[in-house]
Amino acid sequence: RKEVEQDPGPFNVPEGATVAFNCTYSNSASQSFFWYRQDCRKEPKLLMSVYSSGNEDGRFTAQLNRASQYISLLIRDSKLSDSATYLCVVNMPNSGYALNFGKGTSLLVTP
Amino acid sequence: DAGITQSPRHKVTETGTPVTLRCHQTENHRYMYWYRQDPGHGLRLIHYSYGVKDTDKGEVSDGYSVSRSKTEDFLLTLESATSSQTSVYFCAITAGDRENEQFFGPGTRLTVL
Numbered sequence: 001r002k003e004v005e006q007d008p009g010p011f012n013v014p015e016g017a018t019v020a021f022n023c024t025y026s027n028s029a030s031q032s033f034f035w036y037r038q039d040c041r042k043e044p045k046l047l048m049s050v051y052s053s054g055n056e057d058g059r060f061t062a063q064l065n066r067a068s069q070y071i072s073l074l075i076r077d078s079k080l081s082d083s084a085t086y087l088c089v090v091n092m093p094n095s096g097y098a099l100n101f102g103k104g105t106s107l108l109v110t111p
Numbered sequence: 112d113a114g115i116t117q118s119p120r121h122k123v124t125e126t127g128t129p130v131t132l133r134c135h136q137t138e139n140h141r142y143m144y145w146y147r148q149d150p151g152h153g154l155r156l157i158h159y160s161y162g163v164k165d166t167d168k169g170e171v172s173d174g175y176s177v178s179r180s181k182t183e184d185f186l187l188t189l190e191s192a193t194s195s196q197t198s199v200y201f202c203a204i205t206a207g208d209r210e211n212e213q214f215f216g217p218g219t220r221l222t223v224l
């Protein structure tokens with residue numbers, strides 16, 4: 001079983017739409033959670049850390065449910081520039097801050 | 112910009128040849144990592160380092176070795192490259208206020224023929 005599971009998509013949405021991505025993780029000892037964004041043939045870039053209380057950064061809102069081991073990302077008012085692959089990421093306990101990555105969810109925002 | 116560079120950026124080599132990839136950072140971060148990314152697998156940890164001469168294995172370490180003789184450089188070596196090691200290799204460091212946010216280099220695209 002993969003440590004971090006995500007729906008691969010693709011999600012095709014029109015500009016201005018709201019889109020939500022979900023992810024589950026299997027290791028209950030994980031303590032750090034992130035969403036990364038990866039553009040085609042580029043390195044992953046940190047989008048936001050995810051905190052237990054939930055957090056927001058502009059149009060992006062992340063939620064964490066430790067009991068269900070579930071993480072979500074909501075993107076409001078989608079822009080064409082949001083088109084990318086979104087990676088759900090969880091730390092590997094006892095591995096020097098190393099990370100477990102989901103395979104990613106592909107988003108395409110269309111005009 | 113986390114000040115991470117990788118070299119080479121692209122390499123084509125033949126099965127059985129040794130290959131060394133270099134990751135260089137300019138900001139004195141303690142932790143460094145090598146991941147590989149393949150279609151259908153996402154990023155997977157190969158090795159990581161928690162200081163000079165201190166390294167440990169990740170989930171896909173077979174066929175790879177690493178060395179860290181200076182804080183700023185983390186080398187990944189394929190002693191005898193195989194076609195299954197064709198991949199994109201990313202180096203990363205931890206930084207940020209929580210010291211567990213990772214930032215990645217631009218990647219090395221390796222093709223083993």
